[in-house]
Amino acid sequence: MQQPAVLELANLRKTIKGKEIVKGVNLTLNPSQIFGFLGPNGAGKTTTIRMIVGLIKPTEGSVTICGYSVAHNFVKALSNVGCIIESPDMYKYLTGMENLLQLAAMDKKISKQRINDVVEMVGLQHRVNDKVDTYSLGMRQRLGIAQAIMARPKLLILDEPTNGLDPAGMTEFRKLIRKLAYEDGMAVFVSSHLLLEIQQMCDVVSIIKQGSVITTTLVQDILHDDKIEWQLNDPEKAITLLREHWNIVAVRLKNDTISADIGQHSLDKLNEFLIREGIALTYCSTKQHTLEDLFLDLTVGDEIV
Amino acid sequence: MFSLIENEVIKMISKKRLLFVFAILIVLISVFAYGQNQTQERTKAQLTQRMGITATDDWRKLADQQLIDMKNRLDSPYRGENSKASLRVRMEQLQYNLDQNINPLEQSAAKFTTRFMEQSIFLFLPLLIIMLAADMVSGESSSGTIKLLLVRNVPRWKILLSKYLTLIILEVIVLFFAFVLSVVISGIFFGFGGWFAPVATGFKVLAGKLDSTSVLNVPQWNYSLMVYSLAFFVAVVVGSISFMISVLVKSTAASIGIIMSTLVAGNFISFFLSDWKVTRYMFMVNLRLTDYLSGSFQPIEGMNMLFSITVLLGWTIASLIISFVYFTKQDILV
């Protein structure tokens, strides 16, 4: 029998106080996949995540985790999940370690050794016996991550996980997530505003806007969509030349700048050609098409609703 | 389930709220005991002045005199059964005092401990319980930690039940400490005895009159036990209602505010609105259960121990049903 997907959302909808906040989200997550959930403020990311972990009930549609329905088999479904939702809230009057012990006591398969291991993984070993009250945001975020991965879940859900992490923390975090996904086979669901983060960390990204997923793509596909930009003295002539001789469609961006997707052609040969045709090149660059461009293309100009 | 309860207890201890409750208990009991001590001194002084006896030595004479007097009254053919019964009880007590050489004017740890709870049961004890119960759930909602608990592989009703059972445990602990602290602190003032002195109980109120036909004497320890059992019952009732408010309201401050004002309002109501029939079904006016034991209480015509206990049980069960249904169904949006 084929193994069920780690996470499956089918036509998930949520209406709160007469306002439809999530409008029919479908998605599937497989083991070892790092999935990015990207959207502007108020898009419905957190609301979707709350439905996944059963904090709120979907108005319509279903959530299935490792083959178990969250609505009908909550305990089995949630046995496979570790998560941080919105912010890493912990008991402030307990120490980091006491917090972890509290949560570990709710799940018998977590050993003391495992707790020490995850504390080390998130780099909190020196502060774990201090009260959470005294932690910085980044330290609380680390504790949140420790708590989420403690039970070795099959599905790890992180809402804005890098919020508050320093650059070193971010790099470590990215490394940790990669290791968990590619070595331990965890499926990871990351929601974030930080486009670069998602771009550097995820395999697949969905962009959500006003409660609907508007596109789902492999991050790889977006990144390989390279464009070249030239700054030169006669843009009109260059566009004509490129079209006639190389069958490349270039567009004029500014007065003296044109841009084109050159596909398999060699940039060296093209530049040589243009110079030979008497065009003076001032500047030439490879402009990597980033997720940010896609994100802004898709979502710019919309008001927060 | 055991580990869930253990978790709750650890949280409660770390929050230092229990410690706070104990501190209040110690302060209040000490003040109360000191006050009683002062009153006792003053009464003795007054007695000496007025009657020319030294209360400490001559109380036996007085008691003998009263006893003979009562015996005469008891033999009188014009006495009703009702007053004969209370006379008999009164005589039993005097006889006991004489036999055991106990000055009835002297306080004892046993008397104090009982009286303290009788005085606390309708306001002070409920306030202590509210301090513990009112933030059990709302505390987790306002700090956001409720999310941590509800995304584990544990059903919601178990989480709530573990909290409720923890509350019951805390109620037992609070009463136990109230008892122990009363005994120890008042014992220092008045000595630790008095546990076997007879106390009258079994009064009934019939048609607006105190009916004492079924009155009998029980030893003080037995009476104390009854008082503390009723206090435990009241603690459970108030705990359950506060618990419900704590489930329904997301902020601790609001939930403490709501339940405290309800309680205080209840004390007004029993004075000012006592002829309004509905008020007897409010939990607040039914909390003085121990007064039924001593026969001193009837705020509203027609109320008795059974009635009050039934009303309180009704409130408790309703609170629990509402708490569990709401908690397991609600959307967590904090």
Ligand SMILES: Nc1ncnc2c1ncn2[C@@H]1O[C@H](COP(=O)(O)OP(=O)(O)OP(=O)(O)O)[C@@H](O)[C@H]1O
């Ligand atoms: N309790 C609530 N009552 C009413 N509307 C709500 C409630 N919670 C959220 N919303 C609305 O739902 C929409 C989506 O909120 P959500 O928290 O899911 O956004 P998000 O994508 O996580 O945003 P952010 O990036 O800011 O975290 C918002 O428009 C918000 O106003």
Ligand SMILES: [Mg+2]
């Ligand atoms: Mg959010």
